[in-house]
Amino acid sequence: MSTPESRIIPTDLGNEMSRSYLEYAMSVIVGRALPDARDGLKPVHRRILYAMNELGLTPDRPFRKCARVVGEVLGKYHPHGDTAVYDALVRMAQDFSMRERLINGHGNFGSVDNDPAAAMRYTECRLTALTSDSMLRDIDCETVNFGDNFDGSQQEPLVLPARIPQILLNGSSGIAVGMATNIPPHNLGEIIDGFVALIHNPEITDLELMQYIPGPDFPTGGQILGKATIREAYTTGRGSITMRGVAGIETIEHVGRPDKEAIIITELPYQTNKAALIEKIAELVNDKRLEGISDIRDESDRDGMRIVIELKRDSYPRVVLNNLYKQTPLQSNFGANMLALVNGEPQLLSLSQFLNVFLDFRIETITRRTQYELRKAEERDHLLQGLLIALDNLDGIIQLIRRAPDSAAAKQELIDNYGLSDQQADAILQMQLRRLTALEAQKIQQEHEELRTKISDLEDILARRERILEIAEFEAVEIKTKIATPRRTVIEHAEGEIDERDLIANEQAIILITEQGYIKRMPVSTFEAQSRATRGKAGTKMKEDDGVEHFLSCCDHDSVLFFSDRGVVYSVKAYQIPVSSRTARGMPVLQLLPIPMEEKITSMVSVTEFSSEEYLVMLTRNGYIKKTALAAFSHIRTNGLIAISLEEGDQLRWVRRAKVGDSIIIGTHQGMAIHFRTNHEQLRPTGR
Incomplete structure (x- = not known):
């Protein structure tokens, strides 16, 4: 009799934990x-x-x-x-x-x-x-x-x-121990087209497959920005795919009140919670981190999604929408990590590897199904051959059965006298009398001939790989024809693949800023030539205590640099400044640039090309001057860039473009002036 102590197995705790954790992980x-x-x-x-x-x-x-x-x-x-x-x-x-x-x-x-x-x-x-x-x-x-x-x-x-690559169709996500998978869903018709292309060209590459499978197709629709990240995911198995919801700008009519512009969201990125998105937008508005929104409501119903974001009258819809993309899940990333089990082992697979694994599996299943059908057909034909022997020797078999003392003896005599197998003898003994008619005999003969044809066809399938591939293609295309639906997710060109400037005419424009901080852009064509001694035309509508403070002429594709009194520079494309009529006040600079209320724009410079041979000359209120290469300002962050470091109490007041050899004249309130050249001997260039 064993004791409790004898059933205890001494073991090292570290080894046991390692082994147990490995078993759990696997x-x-x-x-x-x-x-x-x-x-x-x-x-x-x-x-x-x-x-x-x-x-x-x-x-x-x-x-x-x-x-x-x-x-x-x-x-x-x-x-x-x-x-x-x-x-x-x-x-x-x-x-x-x-x-x-x-x-x-x-x-x-x-x-x-x-x-x-x-x-x-x-x-x-x-x-x-x-x-x-x-x-x-x-x-x-x-x-x-x-x-x-x-x-x-x-x-x-x-x-x-x-019969279809389901892993690509609906994707998958999961977190294991030390690894995770996140495979995006795709369009059924497209993945079957890619599968068929692989059958016809086994050496097809991932990039060639993208002609048939251009990218993921999410069930919630939306947009994918750029093909570069899709290529990365398809070729390496990993990639971050940028998704964006579908939003448009509409005019909402209110009875008895002025019409309002509104952003209408009709599709969301995959796995985005609509209620959480609305809550996030409301939170940003309440925290003053998102400006220009007056109301938000969910008008979704059985006909589809519709989130209405009403805008304030002085807001710029495109700027608000861009902020929604930047600060909310309306634009998010899908981190593709295409990990799956192959022969019981986790492997990171490319697009072509997924389809090749499925093709090998499909060949195996069709082969096994054909072998099963062949075996069943041969078994059935074997019985029919026995019945045909019985019909050819009907009288003798009937006499044999009548003479036999029991069924076992009759079965044995059938086997011995006619060379039948056990299965054939059993089938003859179980055959109903009505099957002895001429019509039934004809049906048996016809079924036997059909089975011989079927057996020959099944044997041909097993002997020829191309027949198996034809079946795999036919069955996949059949499912595509019955069930495939159009693509829901639109693949857009990302910024940098097609420049936004290519879609905007490069026309001449006038940009002005008023003393109270309103900015607007007007086409030069607004002001046609006038004769001498005429009154001229109003360029903007202002309050009595307001006036034009900054004014420049540029082209819509130019970059406009805004310098603040704190020495910070901001960059905006000219076409991003809203166009206004001559009689409009424009929009507040605060809604265009991320500047605080107390900060003031003191200079405005337009730049067509950030050349290293041109410079910006900056002058502060306390008389400090600085020359910096224009190329140093070619990449300015959204929240601005420090152009000049200032002492306490000092302000950046004037900024002008200059080339080496230009003259600079600075005048004071006392009527004094100084003149010097912008060459490197008289004004040495410095970094930002």
């Missing part, structure tokens, strides 16, 4: 967090779909309670919490989470506002046509391996016989 990686590259599913999703198929929840059958499905999965395949199973089921039924839903839900399955789904006892579900046709159709044809469930009482598939 269990999470292989059995929970990472999808299989072949069918694109994690174990919990695979078990849910297989259990629903076993329950007969096909698209043509009635809905069943989700609680019934969850119970089936927990009891037979997935011994974990019911919440985990139900959450996975709900996600596969959400059209804003999946590019093509795998489950058709009936009831409340949550919303893009992150509202939770109703309890599983209230909701119902069944498989979609896509899942039934492309994931489970060949499950009973010995196409995939099965393994024991957690207690050995049931068999479950280790992978589903997918």
Whole structure:
């Protein structure tokens, strides 16, 4: 009899923790967090779909309670919490989470506002046509391996016989131990086009595949900015893809009140919470970090999303929209990390590697299905051959059966006298009398001939790889024809790929700033030539105590440098300054530049090209002068750049452009003046 002490196994604590943690990590990686590259599913999703198929929840059958499905999965395949199973089921039924839903839900399955789904006892579900046709159709044809469930009482598939690259279609995300995956969803028609292209050209590259699969296609639509990050993700397996919601600017009419400009958001980036976005915008407005917004409301309904952001009358809609992109989740990044299990090991895959893994799997499943169908056809034909022998020797076989003392003796005599197998003899003994008619005999002969043709075709498929590839292509294109939908996400050129200036005419313009801080831009064509001795035209509308303080003429593509009394320089493209009429006051400089209320613009300079041969000459109130190369100001941050360091109480007052050899004359209030050259001997250049 053993004692408690004898059952204790001495072991090193460090080794035991290392071994146990390694087992836990491998269990999470292989059995929970990472999808299989072949069918694109994690174990919990695979078990849910297989259990629903076993329950007969096909698209043509009635809905069943989700609680019934969850119970089936927990009891037979997935011994974990019911919440985990139900959450996975709900996600596969959400059209804003999946590019093509795998489950058709009936009831409340949550919303893009992150509202939770109703309890599983209230909701119902069944498989979609896509899942039934492309994931489970060949499950009973010995196409995939099965393994024991957690207690050995049931068999479950280790992978589903997918006919399409589901891992690219709906993507996947998960956090394992020491690694994570985040694969974006794609358009069904595009990935099948890419799959077909791979079949026809096995050496196709990732960049060539992008002609068929230009980028992710998110279920919520939106925009993707730039193809460079998509190329990086597709070629290396990792990349940060910039997503942006779809927003437009409309005029909202109010009865009895002036019309207002409004930003209308109709699509959000993938996995963006609409309610959280609205809350974030309201928070920024309340904290005075987002200017120009007077009201925000959610007008979304069953017809689609519509977030209305009403603007103040003096705001510039494009500036507000750009701030929304910068400060809110209306523009966000999708960190692609395309990690999946290949032969049970996690691997980072490129686009072509994903499709190659799937193609190899597809060849295997078609081969195994064909072998299964060939075996079944040969078994059936073998029985038919026995029946044909019986029909050819009908009288003798009838007499043999009548003479036999029992069925076992009759079976043995059939085998001995006519060379039949056990299966053929059993089939003859079980044959009904009505099958002895001439019509039935003809049907048996016809079925035998059809089976011989089918067997020859199946053998040809197994002998020729090109036949298998043709079948893979045909079945994929068939699904595309039935289920594929147009692309929802628009891929836009990012800034730098197509310059925004290419879309704007480079016309001459006039920019002016008033003493009270209003700025506006007007085309030069606003002021046509006038005869002498005329009154002229008003250039702007001002209050009585206001006046024009700064004025310059430039082209719309020029950069305009604004220098403040604190010695900070800001840069804005001329076309980004709102165009106003001659009679308009313009917009406050505070809404165009990120400057505090107490800061004042003291100089304004337009620049067409930041040349190293030109300089900016700066003069402060206390008489300090500085010359800096114009090229030093070519890259100015949004929040400005320090152009000159000032002593306490000093201010930057004047800034002018100059070349080496130009003359500078500075005059004072006392009527004194000084003249010097801008060469390096008299005025040495310094850095910022």
